[in-house]
Amino acid sequence: MATLDFSTGLRCRVCGKLYPKEAINFCKDDFGPLEVDYDYEGIARNISRAKVEKRAKNMWRYREFLPISGEPTVGPQVGGTPLVRADRLADALGVRSLWIKNDAVNFPTLSFKDRVVSVALSKAREFGMKTVGCASTGNLANSVAANGAAAGLETYILIPASLERSKILGTSVYGSNVVAVDGTYDEVNRLCTQIALKYGWGFVNVNLRPYYAEGSKTFGHEIAEDLGWRFPQHVVCPMAGGALIGKIHKAFTELNKVALVSQPNTCKMYGAQATGCNPITDAVKTGKERHKPIRKPNTICKSLAIGDPADGYFAAKLIRETGGWAEDVTDEEIVEGISLLARTEGIFAETAGGTTVSVARKLIEQGRLPRDEEIVLCITGNGLKTLDALYEAIEAPVEIKPALAEFESLLAGREPVTV
Amino acid sequence: MAVKIEIPSPLREHTGGKTEVSVAGPTVQAALDDLVRQFPTIGSKLFDGGKLRPYINVFVNDEDIRYLDDMQTAVADGQVVAVIPAVAGG
Numbered sequence: 001m002a003t004l005d006f007s008t009g010l011r012c013r014v015c016g017k018l019y020p021k022e023a024i025n026f027c028k029d030d031f032g033p034l035e036v037d038y039d040y041e042g043i044a045r046n047i048s049r050a051k052v053e054k055r056a057k058n059m060w061r062y063r064e065f066l067p068i069s070g071e072p073t074v075g076p077q078v079g080g081t082p083l084v085r086a087d088r089l090a091d092a093l094g095v096r097s098l099w100i101k102n103d104a105v106n107f108p109t110l111s112f113k114d115r116v117v118s119v120a121l122s123k124a125r126e127f128g129m130k131t132v133g134c135a136s137t138g139n140l141a142n143s144v145a146a147n148g149a150a151a152g153l154e155t156y157i158l159i160p161a162s163l164e165r166s167k168i169l170g171t172s173v174y175g176s177n178v179v180a181v182d183g184t185y186d187e188v189n190r191l192c193t194q195i196a197l198k199y200g201w202g203f204v205n206v207n208l209r210p211y212y213a214e215g216s217k218t219f220g221h222e223i224a225e226d227l228g229w230r231f232p233q234h235v236v237c238p239m240a241g242g243a244l245i246g247k248i249h250k251a252f253t254e255l256n257k258v259a260l261v262s263q264p265n266t267c268k269m270y271g272a273q274a275t276g277c278n279p280i281t282d283a284v285k286t287g288k289e290r291h292k293p294i295r296k297p298n299t300i301c302k303s304l305a306i307g308d309p310a311d312g313y314f315a316a317k318l319i320r321e322t323g324g325w326a327e328d329v330t331d332e333e334i335v336e337g338i339s340l341l342a343r344t345e346g347i348f349a350e351t352a353g354g355t356t357v358s359v360a361r362k363l364i365e366q367g368r369l370p371r372d373e374e375i376v377l378c379i380t381g382n383g384l385k386t387l388d389a390l391y392e393a394i395e396a397p398v399e400i401k402p403a404l405a406e407f408e409s410l411l412a413g414r415e416p417v418t419v
Numbered sequence: 420m421a422v423k424i425e426i427p428s429p430l431r432e433h434t435g436g437k438t439e440v441s442v443a444g445p446t447v448q449a450a451l452d453d454l455v456r457q458f459p460t461i462g463s464k465l466f467d468g469g470k471l472r473p474y475i476n477v478f479v480n481d482e483d484i485r486y487l488d489d490m491q492t493a494v495a496d497g498q499v500v501a502v503i504p505a506v507a508g509g
Contacts, residue, residue: 031474241509
């Protein structure tokens with residue numbers, strides 16, 4: 001079978017130096033981030049809409065844009081999540097055309113992280129690694145643990161000890177070595193870099209990060225294909241490390257580059273964060289070239305609580321260059337966003353999704369997001385994982401005895417019942 | 420005793436393979452200057468135009484110097500200064 005690996009190496013985003021495909025995430029000259037380079041002419045010659053459309057509905061439909069050799073050995077069924085036309089939410093927000101890209105139902109661990117992990121762990125196996133790990137705010141922990149278990153890999157997962165209980169349980173259940181660190185995500189992350197450098201294990205978001213991050217592009221590929229091979233005018237995306245927003249935009253650009261989509265990529269990108277951890281939105285709003293790191297994030301939105309985002313500079317730059325904007329919302333607004341999405345669209349998103357919905361509302365009210373153009377909201381994780389955020393906000397059910405009269409007493413004073 | 424600088428593996432080719440280098444100096448800036456004096460080729464890796472490169476983080480006893488006094492953060496004998504690549508996570 002002909003190779004479908006069109007990646008040619010890793011290129012430094014600062015100085016442009018090219019590296020071979022190894023387990024390394026930074027340039028040895030200037031420590032700049034490395035990104036996978038591709039032979040796009042080769043991809044263009046080998047890909048067509050018909051070819052993609054014949055493949056199974058999962059992220060590997062776009063495998064020419066992913067840096068693995070041979071068949072994926074981890075996560076072969078990840079992706080292919082719904083793009084939902086969100087008319088009821090559109091009405092509530094007062095916009096004409098709104099879509100939800102719903103990775104709250106991604107397989108197997110209900111967040112977009114399965115996309116990045118399947119690429120990173122497939123690559124780890126190519127490199128012959130037996131032990132893998134990650135620093136995580138929760139969703140990644142779940143995904144590395146589950147996909148690592150299915151692949152028979154030993155996993156070490158480091159998380160801030162303050163994470164939601166369901167995210168910790170949803171990691172430990174897979175038999176991972178879960179290490180809860182008394183510190184912030186950024187401290188966990190620094191520790192993981194030290195471990196990866198010392199032991200040479202495959203940390204998906206450290207030494208495997210260039211490959212890992214590419215998996216996120218499929219979120220964008222799917223949006224474009226499901227819109228009928230075209231791009232929306234606006235995308236609102238949650239930001240933690242700031243990589244996803246860039247990869248969605250990159251996906252659009254490369255679909256145009258290989259002529260799968262003829263429309264140029266003029267999509268405007270909008271970033272969403274929680275006010276309690278808003279280094280990137282602050283950089284955009286105050287015109288800083290580089291974000292100011294936040295020592296102690298303080299928000300219920302733990303999945304976005306990265307005080308020193310690795311891609312903060314690039315995310316802020318992208319937002320500025322595409323003509324988008326960035327906003328942040330309070331914890332109260334995050335819960336309102338979760339509730340609004342659930343009540344209008346029947347989609348239960350985690351706190352990052354509540355952040356995205358409420359930021360979209362704010363941007364619409366500010367006039368930054370036009371009401372008559374097409375908008376896609378990125379929902380990246382499932383609400384069942386962050387129930388802790390809702391216990392106080394959601395009304396407990398009414399309790400009655402199992403008697404018809406008691407039930408009917410609840411209906412008293414309401415509109416006549418419709419059948 | 421002196422201040423110790425932990426050298427990450429990608430930079431060890433500049434320190435003759437040493438994982439740790441003892442330096443003298445009252446601040447992070449002075450400590451790193453002493454490191455560069457001892458191992459001159461590491462200078463251009465860490466600094467660009469006299470400024471620390473943006474994708475390097477420096478920690479004193481595991482605290483990021485950006486939350487302390489940055490390059491003027493005081494260091495004392497026995498403390499550990501770690502130089503760690505910043506591009507990770509998310």
